[in-house]
Amino acid sequence: MPMKVAKATFAMLTIIFLVAPLIAILPLAFTSSVILTYPIPSWSLRWFEELFFADAWRRAIFNSLIIGTGTTLLATALGTAASLGLRNRLLFFRGSMRTLFLLPMVVPAVVLGVGMQVLLAGFGLTNSYIGVIIAHTVVAVPFVVVSVTGALAGIDERVELAAQSLGASPATVFRRITLPLAMPGVLSGAVLAFATSLDEVVLTLFVAGPNQRTLARQMFSSIRENISPAIAAAAFLFIAGTVLIGLVVVVSRSIMAERR
Amino acid sequence: MAEFIRFDRITKFYGPLCVVENLDLGIGKGEFVSLLGPSGSGKTTLLMMLAGFEQPTAGEILLDGTSINAVPTYKRDMGVVFQSYALFPHMSVGDNIAFPLQMRGIGKAGIDERVKRALDMVQLSTLSDRRPSQLSGGQQQRVALARALVFEPRVVLMDEPLGALDKQLREQMQLDIRDLHRRLGLTIVFVTHDQSEALTMSDRVAVFNKGKIEQIGTPRQVYDEPATRFVAEFIGETNLVEGVVETVQGAEATVRLPSGAQIVSAVSGSIASGQSVFLSIRPERVDLSETRSEGRNVLETEVTDSVYQGDHLRVQLHNATHPLIAKLGRRSREFPPGTKVFAAFSAGDCRVIAP
Missing domain, CATH: 3.40.50.300 (P-loop containing nucleotide triphosphate hydrolases)
Known part of the structure; x- marks a missing residue:
């Protein structure tokens, strides 16, 4: 019995540790004050209005959506292709190859950012949407690879062999069997890619121009300039969005489980 | 076809x-x-x-x-x-x-x-x-x-x-x-x-x-x-007994076992006299009796164990040089360990196999 209590307490503390910063910032999204501090004088939605009507914030949200969508499409396509390639048993150094694909996860973002800026400058892609999308894709691909590789590993190879023997060409096997079975993994990979792009600040600082300010980047600079509660409102949007994304992942996982 | x-x-x-x-x-x-x-x-x-x-x-x-x-x-x-x-x-x-x-x-x-x-x-x-x-x-x-x-x-x-x-x-x-x-x-x-x-x-x-x-x-x-x-060992159960071919006549050979007993057996493949071979004897083709039967191969054996397995009776035997297993029908009488019996089987029920 004491063990049970200890476990529950520990779990509680861990959860508090993880969400305390969120709990600290969220109420401030609804403050009527012009500075980001407690106590809250009265409740108001003025900072959400600011977010949606002030030019800088509106543009930032718009940019985040463009760049997030572009990153999601590109990273999902590349990551899925990579995962399919990594299935090939005849591939040399398959283990090392997989590690290589996951490298952007562990390389410090600052290092990547510097390299990316130099590289993109060489192609004249700094200060462009394409440049930012490429940069974000580099850090988003590993999430897609991990997720899709997991889904592909769950497919019985014999199912694909059976489809071939029943008269399906390799392209048809991919379209009718492999892709549908891997789809939950592809979807959750796409969601993670979008979330990664939304959240990315460091690379954006290096490669984006003033026209590609994303929401995260805008929050970052507005903290430096003036600590306005608009940041809290933006954070609230982020969290709401993340919860939504989380729900999508959970639902797609349960669909996947149902199919098994 | x-x-x-x-x-x-x-x-x-x-x-x-x-x-x-x-x-x-x-x-x-x-x-x-x-x-x-x-x-x-x-x-x-x-x-x-x-x-x-x-x-x-x-x-x-x-x-x-x-x-x-x-x-x-x-x-x-x-x-x-x-x-x-x-x-x-x-x-x-x-x-x-x-x-x-x-x-x-x-x-x-x-x-x-x-x-x-x-x-x-x-x-x-x-x-x-x-x-x-x-x-x-x-x-x-x-x-x-x-x-x-x-x-x-x-x-x-x-x-x-x-x-x-x-x-x-x-x-x-x-x-x-x-x-x-x-x-x-x-x-x-x-x-x-x-x-x-x-x-x-x-x-x-x-x-x-x-x-x-x-x-x-x-x-x-x-x-x-x-x-x-x-093949003899993989398909079904069999008794494999070593022996030396004495004579070959058409589809039958006479094989002498180490115990001295002579066995007449069917032959498949080419076998020459003087060759060391195995005899494969299926356990369900072996009959046991206390009297020596004429016109068949007979080995003098002693029962070492006997197990009732529902649809058949499995009897483990031993003669001077090698063990032997017999599977008897459900209606067969019991053979308590120590009983001296004659194990009999026809020439067509055993097979000479080159090693």
Whole structure:
């Protein structure tokens, strides 16, 4: 019995540790004050209005959506292709190859950012949407690879062999069997890619121009300039969005489980 | 029977490992051939090469007289049934069975009609809308069978299809598949490591060992006339007794055992007098009595143990130089340990095998 209590307490503390910063910032999204501090004088939605009507914030949200969508499409396509390639048993150094694909996860973002800026400058892609999308894709691909590789590993190879023997060409096997079975993994990979792009600040600082300010980047600079509660409102949007994304992942996982 | 499938000097290496070695095998149209052998004997690899999942390192596979080495799997028109069923988990039972028909561009009405007939054939008509995961193992295997047969393939390949089922269901499915084979005139190549399954179902059994075929023949031939020691031991239970050939007369040889006893036995293959050989004596062909019977081979033995096993009585015997096992009918009397008995068997019930 004491063990049970200890476990529950520990779990509680861990959860508090993880969400305390969120709990600290969220109420401030609804403050009527012009500075980001407690106590809250009265409740108001003025900072959400600011977010949606002030030019800088509106543009930032718009940019985040463009760049997030572009990153999601590109990273999902590349990551899925990579995962399919990594299935090939005849591939040399398959283990090392997989590690290589996951490298952007562990390389410090600052290092990547510097390299990316130099590289993109060489192609004249700094200060462009394409440049930012490429940069974000580099850090988003590993999430897609991990997720899709997991889904592909769950497919019985014999199912694909059976489809071939029943008269399906390799392209048809991919379209009718492999892709549908891997789809939950592809979807959750796409969601993670979008979330990664939304959240990315460091690379954006290096490669984006003033026209590609994303929401995260805008929050970052507005903290430096003036600590306005608009940041809290933006954070609230982020969290709401993340919860939504989380729900999508959970639902797609349960669909996947149902199919098994 | 016209030859339909021919394996012509097939060799398969995995890296340095030779899994099939210079193998020749012909299979007739409408024939049910089992590839029987222990795991690693090359039987599944041979089936995978026939299906086109693997390429032979050397040699040629002919179907109806033409080489299919270069034909990809999806154009070979062969239905494959796997031990793991390999149903499409994201499709309903009906869609699983419709899949090969869709691949062949058959119209919707034709597909519906043929799917319905296939489901009737395996007695699953009511489960068309279920997902494979909602079916039992036996039902899933029936779906896999229907899916492999619905497009009327030229050959049906089965890789241990009943291995995952429990004993009772397995025996039922054996009879069902045998029945389908007869009714539809299918050509079936069936891989199994279960000798009783191979004997039950096949027209012919090919016994595999270490990448080679040790013997191919009807179930009766491989059981009653084993060509090698491996076949005698792998199929059914047998007593192997060492001896030396004294004389050979036509299809019979006289063999002297180390104990001095002379045994007259049927011979398969070429045996010369003076050669050291094994005698294979099936336990169920041995009779026990306390009096010496005339005109048959007789060994003087003593009972060491006797076990009642429901459908038969298993008696362990020992004579001066070697043990012997006898399986007696259910109605046989008991033989308590220590009883001195004569073990008798006819010349046709034992077999000389070259070592």
